Amino acid sequence: MDTLVSSTKTMDVLQDLAKESSHLLRSVTGESATDTADRYSVWGPTYDKDLEGNYRGHIYSADVVAEVVPEDRRSTCRVLDMAAGTGKVGVELALRGFKKLEALEPAGGMLEVLKTTQVYSRIFQEYVGHGNNTVPSDYYDVVVTCGSLVKGHVPKEGVEDFLRAAKPGGFVVIVMRKSYVEKGGDFEDFDDYLSTLEERGLCNKVSRKVFPNYYFNHDGMAYVYKVV
Numbered sequence: 001m002d003t004l005v006s007s008t009k010t011m012d013v014l015q016d017l018a019k020e021s022s023h024l025l026r027s028v029t030g031e032s033a034t035d036t037a038d039r040y041s042v043w044g045p046t047y048d049k050d051l052e053g054n055y056r057g058h059i060y061s062a063d064v065v066a067e068v069v070p071e072d073r074r075s076t077c078r079v080l081d082m083a084a085g086t087g088k089v090g091v092e093l094a095l096r097g098f099k100k101l102e103a104l105e106p107a108g109g110m111l112e113v114l115k116t117t118q119v120y121s122r123i124f125q126e127y128v129g130h131g132n133n134t135v136p137s138d139y140y141d142v143v144v145t146c147g148s149l150v151k152g153h154v155p156k157e158g159v160e161d162f163l164r165a166a167k168p169g170g171f172v173v174i175v176m177r178k179s180y181v182e183k184g185g186d187f188e189d190f191d192d193y194l195s196t197l198e199e200r201g202l203c204n205k206v207s208r209k210v211f212p213n214y215y216f217n218h219d220g221m222a223y224v225y226k227v228v
């Protein structure tokens, strides 16, 4: 009986967390790219604190990048963190020995916090997936993005920007919420779209892994592609 009560309580807590996490995301999803960035700018000063203990996408992203780059190559490996937010992925990468980190992030309020991490040597205050950006082509050993493939954020076409920025033989690492790529999710055709990019000869799939507690109690999905 005690076990039943305690598991019912656990379910209640998990349901509350799921509601809370959906609320946070709804409040930053704008009608346009600039609207979304404006909302993140406001969130910037408290973003890290609000997610504390309930987000581990950044840790998993850095682990996945570290899996494809041997330790002795990390200090010279050029990494671009796309939709870098407050720099949480970069901080984790620096802890794993990466030293050549650059960031793209449109929201000024998020960038204010990112700059205090002092782990990025170049910052692009720009968007991906919406046309022009000034990120160099065929330049990075790794392009990583975490939490950016979200409705009203980076559209799936942004993956072509990631592939363009990475050099041939380099890697693109995409970490996002698993439910988004499932049937009925906002990115339900994402796997088909990635297959078309492979068919076009732009990249080859290295791995596709599910992991728990990406964001609150939601599972995460990590894709790794090698650029052709």
Ligand SMILES: C[S@@+](CC[C@H](N)C(=O)[O-])C[C@H]1O[C@@H](n2cnc3c(N)ncnc32)[C@H](O)[C@@H]1O
Binding pocket: 033, 036, 037, 040, 057, 058, 082, 083, 084, 085, 086, 087, 088, 089, 104, 105, 106, 107, 110, 126, 127, 128, 129, 130, 145, 146, 147, 148, 152, 153, 154, 155
């Ligand atoms: C959920 S946050 C993730 C931030 C960071 N990667 C992390 O793991 O903490 C999503 C970020 O995507 C950025 N963003 C939204 N739309 C974007 C776009 N079209 N291009 C680039 N960044 C975008 C937002 O400003 C925000 O900082």
